[in-house]
Amino acid sequence: MTKPKINPPLRTVDIILEALAAICLIYMIVQLIVDYPAISRQVPTHFGSSGTPDAWDNKSSLLIIPVVAIVIYTSLTVLNRYPYIFNYPVPITEKNAIKQYQLAKSLLIALKFTTAGLVLYIQLQTIRVAQEIQSGLGTYFLIIIIIGSFIPIVIYLIIAAKNK
Numbered sequence: 001m002t003k004p005k006i007n008p009p010l011r012t013v014d015i016i017l018e019a020l021a022a023i024c025l026i027y028m029i030v031q032l033i034v035d036y037p038a039i040s041r042q043v044p045t046h047f048g049s050s051g052t053p054d055a056w057d058n059k060s061s062l063l064i065i066p067v068v069a070i071v072i073y074t075s076l077t078v079l080n081r082y083p084y085i086f087n088y089p090v091p092i093t094e095k096n097a098i099k100q101y102q103l104a105k106s107l108l109i110a111l112k113f114t115t116a117g118l119v120l121y122i123q124l125q126t127i128r129v130a131q132e133i134q135s136g137l138g139t140y141f142l143i144i145i146i147i148g149s150f151i152p153i154v155i156y157l158i159i160a161a162k163n164k
Contacts, residue, residue, distance in 0.1 A: 003084045004097040014106050017113040024116035025073055028066045028123055035127050036062070043130040051137035053129055062126065069119040076112045080105050089157055090164045099163045103156055110152040118148055 010018070036059070044053030045061050083101035084092075092100055121137075128134040 003092045021113040021116040024120045051141045065123045080108045107156040114148045
């Protein structure tokens, strides 16, 4: 059986998360433009599991951060237009397609927002480390990334299973 080729509209919460993700990207670009002249020549390019920098490079490497965030954001936005091509944890039928597609679209939007927020935080902390304001990302950063990445997925799987 083929999945119905429909694209349900976004819910209010999805629109809010979309806007917040876009704001994160815009802020990321503006912040980099504002801070770039004052940043030292060397910036951290990698942080160890403890959150402290363990690799350094030229400050132009900071330009990669918003580019990667924009590519991820754009890719997820395009992908979200075709929910019928996704893989689902439950069989898709005419009866459950709209609900399952909405849930999957919401998941991608939530991941887009958490990714944009985490990448913004990484950029801000990288700039602060380069300016010698901070010494690293912080002790709990790795835990925050893991939780921020997996909680939307776990919530989606639970709700999708309940709405077979």
